[in-house]
Amino acid sequence: MRWYKHFGLDYVFLRHDCNIQQVPLSSISHFSNLDDLRRAICELNCPLRRMSKNTVISDGSPGSGIMVIGEAPGQEEDEQGKPFVGQSGQLLDNMLKAVGIKRSDVYISNVVFWRPPGNRTPSVDEIAMCMPYVERHIMLVNPKILLLLGGVAVKAVLDTSESISRIRGRKNEYKGINVVATFHPAYLLRSPGQKQVAFRDFIQLKRQLTALHF
Numbered sequence: 001m002r003w004y005k006h007f008g009l010d011y012v013f014l015r016h017d018c019n020i021q022q023v024p025l026s027s028i029s030h031f032s033n034l035d036d037l038r039r040a041i042c043e044l045n046c047p048l049r050r051m052s053k054n055t056v057i058s059d060g061s062p063g064s065g066i067m068v069i070g071e072a073p074g075q076e077e078d079e080q081g082k083p084f085v086g087q088s089g090q091l092l093d094n095m096l097k098a099v100g101i102k103r104s105d106v107y108i109s110n111v112v113f114w115r116p117p118g119n120r121t122p123s124v125d126e127i128a129m130c131m132p133y134v135e136r137h138i139m140l141v142n143p144k145i146l147l148l149l150g151g152v153a154v155k156a157v158l159d160t161s162e163s164i165s166r167i168r169g170r171k172n173e174y175k176g177i178n179v180v181a182t183f184h185p186a187y188l189l190r191s192p193g194q195k196q197v198a199f200r201d202f203i204q205l206k207r208q209l210t211a212l213h214f
């Protein structure tokens with residue numbers, strides 16, 4: 001929402017084919033529970049939606065205190081309608097397990113709700129279309145800690161142009177919520193040498209969780 005409010009806008013313009021869908025920001029902030037928000041996301045006229053099998057919104061436990069946000073669903077996620085169930089998801093599960101956190105003890109989502117064709121990086125327009133819903137999603141889940149996976153999630157949620165390498169390892173906050181930023185599991189699969197560095201971020205996550213008595 002900040003993205004648009006910065007520009008003094010009260011409406012988001014969502015493109016669908018040649019039509020422009022005008023969505024009042026106030027209508028998004030009126031979603032007062034996750035079911036209503038999920039229904040609205042499923043009805044969004046995003047071009048990606050028409051190319052996907054499923055809308056992928058979330059998995060896990062919203063009351064767990066930890067909300068994980070990645071980039072966008074891949075093929076496996078599109079098939080199953082759940083985030084992080086492919087190879088990246090297995091690595092995420094293992095990294096959480098390494099610090100004593102079960103997958104069922106976190107809540108997982110993405111900054112984009114549909115698979116971009118060929119698993120390409122979501123475009124600025126696609127991210128901008130989903131962000132008001134992502135921001136409302138975070139507000140409704142109200143986690144103690146946000147775990148942001150990869151540069152796309154970090155840039156979109158923290159509204160920054162800084163790279164993940166610069167942001168990770170620092171103290172970050174989003175609207176009063178502690179943020180732990182780390183590399184995306186897909187990047188770690190390609191660059192296993194960075195797993196050590198990412199592991200430090202997961203230790204930090206566990207420390208913050210313990211300090212918050214979770």
Ligand code: URA
Nearest residue numbers: 070071072073083084
């Ligand atoms: N990568 C992501 O960023 N999200 C998923 O859900 C799966 C892979």
